[in-house]
Amino acid sequence: MSDLYKTERLEAYDWGKELRLKHLKGTGTARDEGRFLAIGNMNFPKELLIGLGDFEYLAGEPWSVSINHEGGPELTAQCLEEVEKRGYSRDLCGYMRVYWGSMFLGRGAWGPFPTPDLVTFQADCDSRGKWYQKVSEHWGVPWYCVEGTHHSVDGTTKTKEHALQYLLDQYTDFIEWLKVTFHKEYDYGKLLEGTANAFRSRAYWGEVVQLQRAIPGPLDYKLLLPFYMAIEYYAYEDECVAMMKALRDEVKYRVENQIAAVPNERFRVFHEGLAPWYALYLFTYIRQRGVNILGGSHNYNFLLPVQKPTEDGSFAPEDPVNWDGVPKTWQEGIRFRAMHQLYVEKVISDTRLRTNVLRVSQQAWKAQGIIFMYDRGCEFFNIGQTEVKAALQKEGVTTMVYETNRVDSAEWAWPQVQDACDSFLESIGVPQMVS
Amino acid sequence: MLEYFVDIVEHRHEYARDWKERTGGKVIGFFCTYVPEEIMYAAGILPVRILGGMEPQDYSESHILGMYCPFCRDCLAEGLKGRYDYLDGVVQTRSCQHMLQAFQSWTIHIPLPYSYFMGMPSLVQADRAPTFMRAETGDFARSLEAWTGKTLRDEDLDRAIETYNTNRRLLRKLYELRKADPPIISGTEVAAVVLSSCISDKAEHSRKLEELLEALPRRSDPPSSATRIMVVGSENQSLELFRLIEDAGANIVVDEMCTGSRYFWNEVVPQEDRLSAIAQRYLDRPPCPLKDVLERKRLEHVLNMARDFNVAGVLFLQQKFCTPHEFDIPALAELLKENAIPTYALELDVTMHEGSIRTRTEAFLEMLQLELV
Ligand code: SF4
Ligand code: SF4
Numbered sequence: 163m164s165d166l167y168k169t170e171r172l173e174a175y176d177w178g179k180e181l182r183l184k185h186l187k188g189t190g191t192a193r194d195e196g197r198f199l200a201i202g203n204m205n206f207p208k209e210l211l212i213g214l215g216d217f218e219y220l221a222g223e224p225w226s227v228s229i230n231h232e233g234g235p236e237l238t239a240q241c242l243e244e245v246e247k248r249g250y251s252r253d254l255c256g257y258m259r260v261y262w263g264s265m266f267l268g269r270g271a272w273g274p275f276p277t278p279d280l281v282t283f284q285a286d287c288d289s290r291g292k293w294y295q296k297v298s299e300h301w302g303v304p305w306y307c308v309e310g311t312h313h314s315v316d317g318t319t320k321t322k323e324h325a326l327q328y329l330l331d332q333y334t335d336f337i338e339w340l341k342v343t344f345h346k347e348y349d350y351g352k353l354l355e356g357t358a359n360a361f362r363s364r365a366y367w368g369e370v371v372q373l374q375r376a377i378p379g380p381l382d383y384k385l386l387l388p389f390y391m392a393i394e395y396y397a398y399e400d401e402c403v404a405m406m407k408a409l410r411d412e413v414k415y416r417v418e419n420q421i422a423a424v425p426n427e428r429f430r431v432f433h434e435g436l437a438p439w440y441a442l443y444l445f446t447y448i449r450q451r452g453v454n455i456l457g458g459s460h461n462y463n464f465l466l467p468v469q470k471p472t473e474d475g476s477f478a479p480e481d482p483v484n485w486d487g488v489p490k491t492w493q494e495g496i497r498f499r500a501m502h503q504l505y506v507e508k509v510i511s512d513t514r515l516r517t518n519v520l521r522v523s524q525q526a527w528k529a530q531g532i533i534f535m536y537d538r539g540c541e542f543f544n545i546g547q548t549e550v551k552a553a554l555q556k557e558g559v560t561t562m563v564y565e566t567n568r569v570d571s572a573e574w575a576w577p578q579v580q581d582a583c584d585s586f587l588e589s590i591g592v593p594q595m596v597s
Numbered sequence: 598m599l600e601y602f603v604d605i606v607e608h609r610h611e612y613a614r615d616w617k618e619r620t621g622g623k624v625i626g627f628f629c630t631y632v633p634e635e636i637m638y639a640a641g642i643l644p645v646r647i648l649g650g651m652e653p654q655d656y657s658e659s660h661i662l663g664m665y666c667p668f669c670r671d672c673l674a675e676g677l678k679g680r681y682d683y684l685d686g687v688v689q690t691r692s693c694q695h696m697l698q699a700f701q702s703w704t705i706h707i708p709l710p711y712s713y714f715m716g717m718p719s720l721v722q723a724d725r726a727p728t729f730m731r732a733e734t735g736d737f738a739r740s741l742e743a744w745t746g747k748t749l750r751d752e753d754l755d756r757a758i759e760t761y762n763t764n765r766r767l768l769r770k771l772y773e774l775r776k777a778d779p780p781i782i783s784g785t786e787v788a789a790v791v792l793s794s795c796i797s798d799k800a801e802h803s804r805k806l807e808e809l810l811e812a813l814p815r816r817s818d819p820p821s822s823a824t825r826i827m828v829v830g831s832e833n834q835s836l837e838l839f840r841l842i843e844d845a846g847a848n849i850v851v852d853e854m855c856t857g858s859r860y861f862w863n864e865v866v867p868q869e870d871r872l873s874a875i876a877q878r879y880l881d882r883p884p885c886p887l888k889d890v891l892e893r894k895r896l897e898h899v900l901n902m903a904r905d906f907n908v909a910g911v912l913f914l915q916q917k918f919c920t921p922h923e924f925d926i927p928a929l930a931e932l933l934k935e936n937a938i939p940t941y942a943l944e945l946d947v948t949m950h951e952g953s954i955r956t957r958t959e960a961f962l963e964m965l966q967l968e969l970v
Pocket of ligand 1: 223255256257258287288289290539540541542543
């Protein structure tokens with residue numbers, strides 16, 4: 163298929179990949195370098211750790227992806243086997259099983275599983291509380307858990323003030339606990355810097371996501387990956403802000419100059435659910451046919467808290483990003499963080515809201531269809547997945563479904579997925595591939 | 598003596614319809630035992646727990662993925678089949694994701710005059726949980742007031758609390774009777790009493806339960822002696838399952854299930870602010886695995902029950918794909934093993950494979966016999 167647009171390599175992409183490796187590998191050297199090592203789930207409000215000093219964070223989800231991606235199928239299988247041997251069911255969260263296996267075996271993708279100084283986690287999806295309960299029991303080091311659940315499913319982005327306060331109180335309790343447990347002064351100035359950085363990183367991300375509405379799309383699914391992970395993992399860092407700014411500038415340049423991620427972009431689709439990490443060739447297969455996978459609500463939803471929700475509490479993509487909210491005090495900073503948490507959690511678990519978000523986004527980003535991944539490795543991302551699909555399909559949106567487990571390749575059936583892909587692409591008008 | 602309770606379980610919809618006709622009140626279905634029923638009862642509403650029909654069904658397949666537990670899919674299917682057509686509303690709280698999905702699908706496809714989702718801390722043991730829970734309980738009460746047009750006065754709440762506490766106290770008394778060997782009442786019969794409590798008017802239920810407690814000591818046909826076991830798990834809506842297990846040679850003498858003891862074990866402890874008292878009761882109740890994060894209270898609670906009721910073994914009744922319980926089973930099995938209490942897990946699906954349940958239970962009971970020898 164002939165190219166319609168020119169393409170260029172995305173310089174920031176390498177930065178994104180490097181930063182990811184720096185953090186994941188850094189978990190192995192942090193303590194020798196005089197930084198403390200905290201471990202926990204990725205969306206724990208890590209900004210709160212900044213006031214205690216320099217640290218590295220081992221985030222569970224990217225750790226599992228690294229076992230899958232860099233460690234390879236053999237290590238992944240060993241990890242899964244180890245967990246099963248200990249009596250845990252195969253239905254449990256895929257990321258958690260791989261992570262537990264790595265922890266029990268004491269092995270990661272690049273060396274031993276590092277010993278942490280503390281375990282911090284946030285109970286939000288059903289798995290995370292129990293996941294790190296086990297981790298804290300395993301290590302026997304100080305641990306702390308906060309809650310990040312959203313407590314309503316009313317189809318809007320609204321949050322009750324007492325629900326927000328519940329999170330804020332837990333955040334300040336956690337800071338007090340850190341001071342007492344580690345007998346250290348806590349630097350609130352650093353906390354403000356970290357929360358302001360997190361805001362900036364997310365605001366740049368908001369702009370990038372808006373720019374992705376352009377035709378041709380300046381980015382595709384693969385190019386989004388290191389960045390959407392970055393804003394959940396280390397958005398509070400100076401380097402992350404600098405990287406996201408560079409990304410925003412580069413993407414702006416690409417849009418102004420019609421530089422495409424997919425040079426033969428003729429079609430655009432969304433992908434709902436995370437990727438099967440061991441089979442990323444699925445994305446190449448689709449891309450080769452001139453189809454840009456623009457992202458999905460899980461990649462995009464991170465942008466809203468830096469923008470103004472609509473009056474009725476529903477979702478509308480806003481442009482430009484509202485930069486007025488950069489926190490000026492640490493109190494504002496943690497408030498922003500709590501709002502962000504509740505929003506992200508709500509979009510995933512509130513079926514009507516996600517349907518609305520996806521409907522509006524699909525039109526605004528001009529996507530011709532939506533691919534839904536039914537992920538047997540994550541119940542949380544599957545809440546309402548069938549309902550969202552059915553509602554949009556009823557409204558005339560072309561959809562595709564495939565079922566697998568994002569980390570357990572034993573559940574992957576490429577011939578079936580390929581068939582589903584072919585008929586989906588055909589139904590949105592993509593010409594058949596000449597073999 | 599027990600027909601009343603069995604009849605309610607087996608004809609639950611007829612009971613609720615009849616109640617509505619008799620009283621002119623509203624009926625609300627709730628999905629999880631963390632919903633504070635007292636507040637609905639205080640507003641003159643009959644809260645009934647939504648249960649599945651245990652029939653092969655394909656009603657919920659297009660709404661809830663197969664990786665979610667059969668119980669939540671079965672509950673939704675009952676709604677889609679129209680079995681709950683008498684409900685005026687549905688309520689759910691933040692418990693497991695499976696039920697969150699069932700509740701949302703219900704409200705999308707079976708619109709009712711009232712539906713409410715109440716927040717509920719996951720970290721029930723956290724210092725901040727009571728304040729948040731009190732605020733959510735208050736919002737729920739206000740929402741019911743707005744819908745029913747009835748103001749909830751302290752007297753109404755007191756009456757509801759007392760009615761519920763009485764029922765809980767009587768159920769605890771019934772459980773005490775199971776400590777005798779052989780127990781004066783079978784596990785299947787107790788299951789009928791507790792399940793019927795989840796779906797009927799507590800005042801009526803308590804009256805019948807008092808009569809039962811009064812009559813039981815004179816019972817002429819008590820269960821015969823058999824291996825004493827405990828069952829542990831989430832929901833069981835089938836008396837037949839308990840019957841099968843007991844027919845295989847067991848006496849189920851105690852349980853730790855949310856359709857069993859977890860439903861009623863603790864009472865509301867009075868406080869000046871009634872809603873705080875109710876909120877606290879739900880935070881303090883024997884926790885579901887998902888709510889047992891900060892301290893592992895559940896493990897000790899199960900072990901203590903197993904000891905108090907002198908059981909020879911514990912049978913896990915595991916709803917397929919029930920992740921909350923899948924998290925706890927290995928830790929529970931290990932603790933019980935350390936305390937010389939053997940365990941075995943039976944997986945449950947919407948429909949039962951009687952032969953397999955019988956064979957596996959018999960194998961477990963044989964193993965327990967050998968252990969005893
Ligand atoms: S269940 Fe899903 S959202 Fe929760 S920890 Fe596992 S992968 Fe993450
Ligand atoms: S507790 Fe388990 S069986 Fe009950 S609804 Fe939740 S997942 Fe299903």
